[in-house]
Amino acid sequence: MAEAGTADTHGADAHDAAHGHHAQSFLSKYIFSTDHKMIAMQYMFTGIVMALIGGYMSYAFRMQLAFPGESVPGYGVVSQGEYNSLVTNHGTIMIFWVAMPMLIAAFGNYLIPLMIGADDMVFPRINRLSYQIFLISAIILVVSFFVPGGGFGGAWTAYPPLSASAEYNLTPLGATFWLVAVALEFVAFLLGGINFITTLMNARAPGMKMHDIPMVLWMIVIASILFMASVGPLIAGAVMLFMDQVVGTGYFDPDRGGDPILWQHLFWFFGHPEVYVVLLPAMGIVAEIICTFARKKLFNYKLILYTAFATGIISFFVWAHHQFVAGIDPRMANVFTITTLIISVPIAEMLFLYIATLYGGSIRLTTPMLWALSFIAEFLIGGITGIFLGASGSDIYFHDTYFVLAHFHYTFFPIAIIGFFAGITYWFPKMFGRMMDEKLGKIHFWGTIIAFNFIFIPLFILGAAGQHRRIYNFQNFPDLAGMQDLRVIATSALLVMLVFQVIFLFNFAYSLFKGKPAGKNPWKANTLEWTADSPPPHGNWPELPNCYRGPYEYSVPGREDDYWPQDVPPDTAPAE
Amino acid sequence: MSITRPIATTRSATGIPTGKLAVWWVVGSEIVIFGGLLASYVMHRLGHPEWAEYASHTNTWFGGLNTFVLLTSSLFAVLAHYAAEHGDGKKAAKWLLGTCAGGLLFLGIKAVEWTGEIQHGYTITANGFWHFYYTAAGLHALHVIAGCIIMLIIANDARKGKELHRVELIGIYWHFVDIVWIFLFPLLYIAK
Numbered sequence: 195m196a197e198a199g200t201a202d203t204h205g206a207d208a209h210d211a212a213h214g215h216h217a218q219s220f221l222s223k224y225i226f227s228t229d230h231k232m233i234a235m236q237y238m239f240t241g242i243v244m245a246l247i248g249g250y251m252s253y254a255f256r257m258q259l260a261f262p263g264e265s266v267p268g269y270g271v272v273s274q275g276e277y278n279s280l281v282t283n284h285g286t287i288m289i290f291w292v293a294m295p296m297l298i299a300a301f302g303n304y305l306i307p308l309m310i311g312a313d314d315m316v317f318p319r320i321n322r323l324s325y326q327i328f329l330i331s332a333i334i335l336v337v338s339f340f341v342p343g344g345g346f347g348g349a350w351t352a353y354p355p356l357s358a359s360a361e362y363n364l365t366p367l368g369a370t371f372w373l374v375a376v377a378l379e380f381v382a383f384l385l386g387g388i389n390f391i392t393t394l395m396n397a398r399a400p401g402m403k404m405h406d407i408p409m410v411l412w413m414i415v416i417a418s419i420l421f422m423a424s425v426g427p428l429i430a431g432a433v434m435l436f437m438d439q440v441v442g443t444g445y446f447d448p449d450r451g452g453d454p455i456l457w458q459h460l461f462w463f464f465g466h467p468e469v470y471v472v473l474l475p476a477m478g479i480v481a482e483i484i485c486t487f488a489r490k491k492l493f494n495y496k497l498i499l500y501t502a503f504a505t506g507i508i509s510f511f512v513w514a515h516h517q518f519v520a521g522i523d524p525r526m527a528n529v530f531t532i533t534t535l536i537i538s539v540p541i542a543e544m545l546f547l548y549i550a551t552l553y554g555g556s557i558r559l560t561t562p563m564l565w566a567l568s569f570i571a572e573f574l575i576g577g578i579t580g581i582f583l584g585a586s587g588s589d590i591y592f593h594d595t596y597f598v599l600a601h602f603h604y605t606f607f608p609i610a611i612i613g614f615f616a617g618i619t620y621w622f623p624k625m626f627g628r629m630m631d632e633k634l635g636k637i638h639f640w641g642t643i644i645a646f647n648f649i650f651i652p653l654f655i656l657g658a659a660g661q662h663r664r665i666y667n668f669q670n671f672p673d674l675a676g677m678q679d680l681r682v683i684a685t686s687a688l689l690v691m692l693v694f695q696v697i698f699l700f701n702f703a704y705s706l707f708k709g710k711p712a713g714k715n716p717w718k719a720n721t722l723e724w725t726a727d728s729p730p731p732h733g734n735w736p737e738l739p740n741c742y743r744g745p746y747e748y749s750v751p752g753r754e755d756d757y758w759p760q761d762v763p764p765d766t767a768p769a770e
Numbered sequence: 771m772s773i774t775r776p777i778a779t780t781r782s783a784t785g786i787p788t789g790k791l792a793v794w795w796v797v798g799s800e801i802v803i804f805g806g807l808l809a810s811y812v813m814h815r816l817g818h819p820e821w822a823e824y825a826s827h828t829n830t831w832f833g834g835l836n837t838f839v840l841l842t843s844s845l846f847a848v849l850a851h852y853a854a855e856h857g858d859g860k861k862a863a864k865w866l867l868g869t870c871a872g873g874l875l876f877l878g879i880k881a882v883e884w885t886g887e888i889q890h891g892y893t894i895t896a897n898g899f900w901h902f903y904y905t906a907a908g909l910h911a912l913h914v915i916a917g918c919i920i921m922l923i924i925a926n927d928a929r930k931g932k933e934l935h936r937v938e939l940i941g942i943y944w945h946f947v948d949i950v951w952i953f954l955f956p957l958l959y960i961a962k
Contacts, residue, residue, distance in 0.1 A: 307778060314776035316788045388795045396788045397778035422799045427806025433905060434810070441894055443901040451818060451898040456810055738777060
């Protein structure tokens, strides 16, 4: 039965000629490319580099916590100021320069045109501009570490007046560099997001209806809309904070009629939807993978879609649960407790629908599938511990402890790291034309997942025992000094996890050149990107495909194959 | 620097031209930026009755004149769109230049107004009201400047009869900039 290969039997058309004739120089192919696939690679490799920087930072400050005051191999002695800079920038980098570019920008750029059967994004040059602004923002952030005074150390939430005044934070340049970098990063993702949304709305292949769109694209686009709708107030806030730092205004200075709580509102009005901005793309990646490797139709596509919309809407009404101890009215705290507990309903529903998709499937435990399943398991722990923090009564006890820290690492690690590994192991054959090594992939998976749990379960225990965040040396606190063993376990597990990433990097580099050739559709999946060559050429297809059905027609009764690609016309469909 | 336009750009699954769709999303993202800033201002204003006294030092005549100038320039943008729809690129370019002149006049009046205020000691650091006054109007002025630059580029193309659909797009943006001012003027100048 002909499946994936039908598209390239067609001759070259005018479109192919338009793309094929110019030989590209190195610069125009790799640096100033407007091709969505190359821009996706740029985002991905920048994200990987930033992840290594962020991981190195966590290594330095975790070593300080486990072995206070001792020289850290490869870093040196961590001073108090440096410690603050390291934890601040670790958080900032991992969220804004790792989770965002890898999940939304890299997969969004790569997958949106390929999965909707288009040759590129609708605005290729805006796409390139978006990456260039993003790159500049990343450079500014890294440079901020080397300016006089050092990098910003006022925590990734940048609460004023600490962040607003150099008198308090002692990093006059670092704080401003940090703020400018974050603001530029927002601009980059606004431009990218507008491109994603318009591309999905307008550039779909003929025949692709709303409910034929692969779930991961819906998730990326809903995330882009959420980002766009929530980041505005924080951009305004960033302008105000910038004025406070540079011009000398007093927006957030209570001595001059300003209000520091205002920043918290502006920050978390963005900051909480931001969790769902990065969560939804990861959920989408997982949806694609579990359908392919369970050979089953996504259980209730429409319900998952509406659930994602509901999550997005509710996420705008939960932000003040970050501020239960900031002096907000207790009646207000009740309202936000209720909305926060409500938002766990759609997310739980989504996880149940994923498990229902698995039920009765013929499951293949490939590396991407292992990552996808571990996402569900680990994110569940993150979600359940969130209930304790969403309820204002218990949050007053847990606020700003390691319990909070462990909680959001149990959400962000599955999102950013597991989600990325799931996606890259799944789409690697399409991106580079070769298979990744399964054995190395599984060793990397188990090493990473087991070590991850050994890092953060001890931190839950420490947090419940009252250990506060952002403290340089717990030996100075008699009540906390005794639990040093747990800190050493967490740090040791971190070292193990970092070592296991070497296996991934080796596997990535090795498979890039020596992997088994993948062919067009190694996983026998339905969505349109698997009908293009691996890797797809500039322009993606000699002739753009049409779409005839939904993306998850696996194991359809009466068909010889257990999959039914979206581009196969119905009249050729019955196998006999 | 001509670039081959991808087929994706020419598709229109929603029936709305891609460029127009994108401009509306830009406007949407701008609304939340100004919305956040103005909401912060309104909350502060409600909490500080004494700001009414600071606000009384603004010059409503300058503000009113600028409102008139900006609204007139928006009319020119509509006339440019009308000309572009009838395929008259030269006329559209002329009206766009008129719109741009309105924007520059607006900035000129603002410069005179601010000079006077700064000379009287009402600088951005004076107090909370003046923080917002200069930040909000300044952010708006940046949007006016950006609009003028884009408009000159589009007018240059339209003059040669190229990319006439963009005349409407810059018009949408310009009306948005206008509407932001319609919110700023009463909030900063009139509310006592």
